[in-house]
Amino acid sequence: MTAGNNLRAVVIGCGHYLPERVVENAEFEAALDTNDEWIRTRSGIERRHFAAEGETTSMMATAAAQAALDDAGLTADDVDAIVLATSTADFTFPSAATMVQAQLGMKQGYAFDVQAVCAGFVFALTNANALIVSGQARRVLVIGAETFSKIMDWTDRSTCVLFGDGAGAVLLEAQNGTGAPTDRGILSTDLNSDGRYRDLLYVDGGVSTGTSGYLRMQGNQVFRHAVGKLAATATTAMERAGVTTADIDWVVPHQANIRIIQGTAKKLDLPMDNVVVTVQDHGNTSAASIPLALSVGRQRGQIKQGDLIVTEAIGGGLAWGAVVLRW
Known part of the structure; x- marks a missing residue:
């Protein structure tokens, strides 16, 4: 399909994968000075899934991608590209996306990773949308997948209880729209970054240290930035799409912390009844959290075709x- 002013990247399939092992908050009590109530009241998290020994990001991503393909009634042969958001790829290189490409049996097209940590799926969606509206791809698998359990410091109660593993995926297809906000598909995007805040959330490993490292976070500082920046980017994206909060059916936010989710909804003047929340069951799955929430929200019967959604x-x-x- 050639590029056109009114091409839209429309979701035609979605799916997710969660590892079998479910870890309740109480499991942390034996090794850490923490308990279920402490974790729930500060984060809203009740449980999370951890990958099994030998279960990798690319394996989970492949399962979620296959679920999205099955949902759409298509195969890997129908896909032009894979964009995979992750900060926990199996190896330094090759990209996890190319490993998914191989595991799906997809011999055509191209695949690459996007690394923007918890914002990764939003960045991946934006890149996939650009590929479609520019005519460089007709169908793109967009995946978020993480095994954050592999980079946890299990002595740090402020971080290790917050994260989980999993994967989610959507299949986007180029479809002609009218250019109006009533079109199905991606209507607008907004991306931002500020490298001055690196020390607020990072992993202290990599090629510079020769170790994989552990996640380090200044939680209070991240929280301070999160609500304002999330509300602002959502507002900008809505303005670009020509819609208002009154038009929004669902906010599907990154599932990091219930307090951030509630604070952002309040700042946007949206009731929590219009927010898809999965953080209690999955914890923070980083780049996987939004596609996981989209897939689970649709399974629950919350998200339906034609619904207007904001993800941030x-x-x-x-x-x-x-x-x-x-949708």
Whole structure:
């Protein structure tokens, strides 16, 4: 399909994958000075999933991608590109996306990773949208997948209880629209980053240290930035789409902390009844959290075709952004 002014990247399939192992808050009590109530009241998290030994990001991403393909009634042969958001790829290189490409049996097209930590899926959606509206791809698998359990410091109660593993995916297809906000598909995007805040959320490993490292976070400082930046990017994206909060059916936010989710909704003047919340069951799955929430929200019967959705996320970098799309 050639590029055109009214091409839209429309979601035609979605799916997710969660590892079998479910870790309740109480499991942390034996090794850490913490308890279920402490974790719940500060984060809203009740449980999370951890990958099994040998279960990798690319494996989970492949399962979620296959679920999205099955949902759309298509195969890997129908896909032009894969954009995978992750900060926990199996190896330094090759990209996890190319490993997913191989595991799906996809011999054509191209695949690459996007790394924007918890904002990764928003960045990946924006890149996939650009590929579609520019005519460089007709169908793109957009995946968020993480195994954050592999980079946790299990002695740090302020971080290790917050994160989980999992993957989610959507399949986007180029479809002709009218150019109006009533079109299905991605209507607008907004991306931002500010590298001055690197020390607020980072992993202290990499090629410079020769170790994989552990996640380090100044939680209070991240919280201070999160609500304002998330509300601002969502507002910008809505303005670009020509819609208002009154038009929004669902906010599907990055699932990091219930307090951030509630604070952002309040700042946007949106009731929590219009917010898809999964943080209690999955914890913070970083780049996987939004596609996981989209898939689970649809399974629950919350998200339906034609619904107007805002997704927003913030992560290490700092990097943050939002996407407005009609399901």
